[in-house]
Amino acid sequence: MPSQDISSLQKNESTQDENLKSEEVPSNNQSNEPKSKTNSRYPRGIPFILMFKFGERFSFYTFFVILTLYLHQELNFDESTSPIIFHTFMMLVYITPILGALLADAYLAKFWTISYMAVLFVVGKMLVFTGSSLRDVTSMRAISILGLFLVAVAEGALKPCSSAFGGDQFEDRHYKQRKRYFSLYFFIIYSSHILASFLAPVLRSHVRCFGKDTCYPLAFGAAAMFSFLGTTAFLTGKPFYIITAVQDGILIQVFKCIGYALSRKMRNKYEKKDHWLDYSEDQFDKSLISDIKALFHVIQVFIPLPVYVTLFHQVGSTWVLQGSKMDGEIWGYRIKPDQMVMLLPILMIILIPTFEFAMYPLLNKLGLLRTQLQKIGTGGLLNALAFIMAGVVQLSIESDLPTKPKAGFGELTVINNSPCTVNFTGEDNIGLKAFQTKTLKDLPMMQERLWHIAPSGCSAQKTVDKHFRLETQFETMMITLGDRTLGVFVRNDSRVKLKNGNPRLRLFYRTENANASFIFRGSSSVTVSTNDSTLGMTEYWDMQPGTYEIYFQSNDSSFTRKPVGSSKLRNGGSYIVAIYQNSSENTSRLIVIPTLRWNSVHILFQLPQFLAIASAEVMFAITGVAFSYAEAPLSMKAVVHACWFLNYAFGNAVVLFLKFFFHLLKDSHRFFIFGILMLVAMMVFVVLAHFYTYISDENKKL
Numbered sequence: 085m086p087s088q089d090i091s092s093l094q095k096n097e098s099t100q101d102e103n104l105k106s107e108e109v110p111s112n113n114q115s116n117e118p119k120s121k122t123n124s125r126y127p128r129g130i131p132f133i134l135m136f137k138f139g140e141r142f143s144f145y146t147f148f149v150i151l152t153l154y155l156h157q158e159l160n161f162d163e164s165t166s167p168i169i170f171h172t173f174m175m176l177v178y179i180t181p182i183l184g185a186l187l188a189d190a191y192l193a194k195f196w197t198i199s200y201m202a203v204l205f206v207v208g209k210m211l212v213f214t215g216s217s218l219r220d221v222t223s224m225r226a227i228s229i230l231g232l233f234l235v236a237v238a239e240g241a242l243k244p245c246s247s248a249f250g251g252d253q254f255e256d257r258h259y260k261q262r263k264r265y266f267s268l269y270f271f272i273i274y275s276s277h278i279l280a281s282f283l284a285p286v287l288r289s290h291v292r293c294f295g296k297d298t299c300y301p302l303a304f305g306a307a308a309m310f311s312f313l314g315t316t317a318f319l320t321g322k323p324f325y326i327i328t329a330v331q332d333g334i335l336i337q338v339f340k341c342i343g344y345a346l347s348r349k350m351r352n353k354y355e356k357k358d359h360w361l362d363y364s365e366d367q368f369d370k371s372l373i374s375d376i377k378a379l380f381h382v383i384q385v386f387i388p389l390p391v392y393v394t395l396f397h398q399v400g401s402t403w404v405l406q407g408s409k410m411d412g413e414i415w416g417y418r419i420k421p422d423q424m425v426m427l428l429p430i431l432m433i434i435l436i437p438t439f440e441f442a443m444y445p446l447l448n449k450l451g452l453l454r455t456q457l458q459k460i461g462t463g464g465l466l467n468a469l470a471f472i473m474a475g476v477v478q479l480s481i482e483s484d485l486p487t488k489p490k491a492g493f494g495e496l497t498v499i500n501n502s503p504c505t506v507n508f509t510g511e512d513n514i515g516l517k518a519f520q521t522k523t524l525k526d527l528p529m530m531q532e533r534l535w536h537i538a539p540s541g542c543s544a545q546k547t548v549d550k551h552f553r554l555e556t557q558f559e560t561m562m563i564t565l566g567d568r569t570l571g572v573f574v575r576n577d578s579r580v581k582l583k584n585g586n587p588r589l590r591l592f593y594r595t596e597n598a599n600a601s602f603i604f605r606g607s608s609s610v611t612v613s614t615n616d617s618t619l620g621m622t623e624y625w626d627m628q629p630g631t632y633e634i635y636f637q638s639n640d641s642s643f644t645r646k647p648v649g650s651s652k653l654r655n656g657g658s659y660i661v662a663i664y665q666n667s668s669e670n671t672s673r674l675i676v677i678p679t680l681r682w683n684s685v686h687i688l689f690q691l692p693q694f695l696a697i698a699s700a701e702v703m704f705a706i707t708g709v710a711f712s713y714a715e716a717p718l719s720m721k722a723v724v725h726a727c728w729f730l731n732y733a734f735g736n737a738v739v740l741f742l743k744f745f746f747h748l749l750k751d752s753h754r755f756f757i758f759g760i761l762m763l764v765a766m767m768v769f770v771v772l773a774h775f776y777t778y779i780s781d782e783n784k785k786l
Contacts, residue, residue: 126261127253132321136202137246138272139314143209144239145280146307147173149422150288151232152401153408154300157583158216159225164747167401168740169229173236174397175736180240181729182335187241189333194249195325201238201245202315208234209308217294217301244725253326274429280307281426289420297626298584338376338723341368375717378779382715383727385457385772391765392704393735394742395467395758399697400425403474403690406751408585409481410687411655418629418655419687421585424694431698439702456711457773461766463704468762470696475755477693480685482752484656486579489526494554496524497577499677501592501662502565504542510535516563518542519664521677529554543568560679564594564619564664575621579658579680582626587653587682589627592662594619595636602663606632606653629655634674636665649674657682715779 155166188197211231218224254262284303291299341364348363357363361373407421447453489495500506500516507515511533516522530553538547548570558577582588591612598618604610607630633647651661658680664673716724746754
């Protein structure tokens with residue numbers, strides 16, 4: 085997400101002006117750049133770096149937005165497994181920045197690390213594109229998962245390098261140009277996120293390809309193309325870059341010092357030191373040891389923070405799945421569930437200056453939120469509030485779901501698709517008027533039943549005896565009129581919502597002609613043939629939501645000019661359309677029976693939880709980055725950066741751990757549990773913050 089991507093930018097902006105030479109920017113003898121270019125007002129390589137960043141970010145956010153739905157709808161992973169794969173992917177993204185930092189510092193330098201990882205990034209994108217284009221699910225899964233692994237490794241390794249490489253292009257005296265670069269970098273991150281969040285759902289859902297109603301290959305192909313163009317732009321700019329030499333960076337020094345201190349402590353059990361890091365005094369500089377001690381002092385407040393990430397990154401997984409069960413129609417346009425993720429960067433762009441220039445000054449005057457840790461704690465509480473809101477919304481969604489019959493009992497929907505009034509006697513006594521429907525619940529399964537069905541008010545006179553038994557939990561009975569005699573048919577039924585959130589439709593018909601057909605015209609066009617039968621029932625098929633007019637064709641004649649009826653099919657609904665056509669009875673009738681309630685909760689009810697979590701991100705993540713870098717010793721800024729990314733990796737690992745315990749719970753219960761878990765984590769954080777001693781004078785005043 086953007087706030088993590090700009091953490092390195094905030095570090096560079098706050099520290100490079102005073103320590104550029106001591107951190108990343110090389111001396112003149114380290115650069116392969118001609119002197120004339122070094123003295124230019126604005127580095128000529130910056131546009132290439134920004135083009136690369138836009139392509140890379142657009143490509144990554146495309147995955148972030150649609151990946152969960154792709155795993156669930158196309159690769160057929162269930163609603164528990166899909167988020168697990170998503171969070172494993174995100175965990176790898178935030179573990180591998182350490183790999184990128186080590187490669188850049190000790191082996192390849194920043195330019196070649198970015199180059200190799202960018203190529204690997206494109207290869208991974210192309211593999212996912214290829215996997216999504218196949219039809220065999222096993223092959224799709226294998227190739228897609230391999231591609232996701234490569235994307236995660238490459239994306240993570242790029243994180244600590246790309247922003248710092250841009251900072252390397254500026255001389256110490258060009259601080260204004262450097263600040264402008266970081267502003268552009270910030271804009272690129274958010275604009276690419278917004279564009280990907282809007283465009284990717286449109287590409288995957290509004291286009292059909294490879295015989296499917298969706299086109300995930302188009303969305304993944306666009307992501308691969310943007311990453312390829314960005315990588316090409318970056319490599320093209322090589323002659324204009326300042327490229328630093330490989331050096332033994334601070335991150336490696338920290339690892340060596342910690343490893344040496346631990347090994348000496350274990351070997352010298354009888355030698356006592358004031359601090360375990362003091363065991364490294366014989367090999368490492370005391371100032372480095374002192375800085376590492378200060379580093380541990382800062383990151384102790386990170387202990388409960390992974391729980392924040394546990395909740396926050398579910399915006400791209402469980403919140404998208406929640407949105408797929410909601411009604412997205414507004415003024416004729418249908419908001420896609422993955423498009424709601426676009427709200428996050430939009431709200432962040434609005435809220436960052438709002439908090440900085442309005443909310444924080446006002447709260448400061450009221451004596452509230454005066455320290456960085458207070459802001460972080462409040463952000464955590466807002467994160468918990470967002471998930472409690474999500475839980476409330478989920479309760480409303482779950483109220484639309486059908487109540488399953490008790491074990492051993494079933495449900496029978498009786499459709500009187502005839503102009504007769506019918507009365508049932510036997511084990512159950514009911515009556516139905518012409519073209520009326522009734523649902524009988526809690527009927528014992530596998531129990532023989534005999535109904536005497538007596539017609540009246542039509543050409544049929546004879547009572548029909550029907551022997552049947554419920555063999556499945558949901559069954560449907562159609563009663564219709566043919567040749568002055570009632571016909572009674574029983575078929576299996578189901579009560580499920582489609583993974584893609586679309587409505588589904590089943591047709592029951594009685595016509596005069598055996599080779600008739602029906603056409604449904606609306607958001608899509610579907611033709612149904614009666615298959616040389618005057619009466620029958622079809623299976624369910626997937627429909628696009630919308631209003632459909634239904635036309636009838638008899639024999640080889642053209643379709644009727646006027647529709648025989650219409651039906652509005654809404655997201656998540658399940659419908660039976662019963663059509664009766666009989667000229668001798670002078671009757672033509674169409675009835676629509678919803679067998680499963682549509683998604684009645686509108687997707688805009690997610691707005692409050694998005695507003696709460698965006699506010700949490702401003703107060704928690706952005707403030708947390710600023711706090712960490714201000715408190716860390718000057719030489720430890722890059723290490724804190726790596727620790728911050730690990731914080732996000734651990735948060736996704738916590739999601740994976742908890743999923744194994746929560747998979748049997750309702751979604752609403754999971755949301756509430758995550759909210760409570762965040763509250764507990766914030767209680768721990770408050771205790772740690774209370775005993776924390778500020779190092780930076782700047783943070784004492786904030």
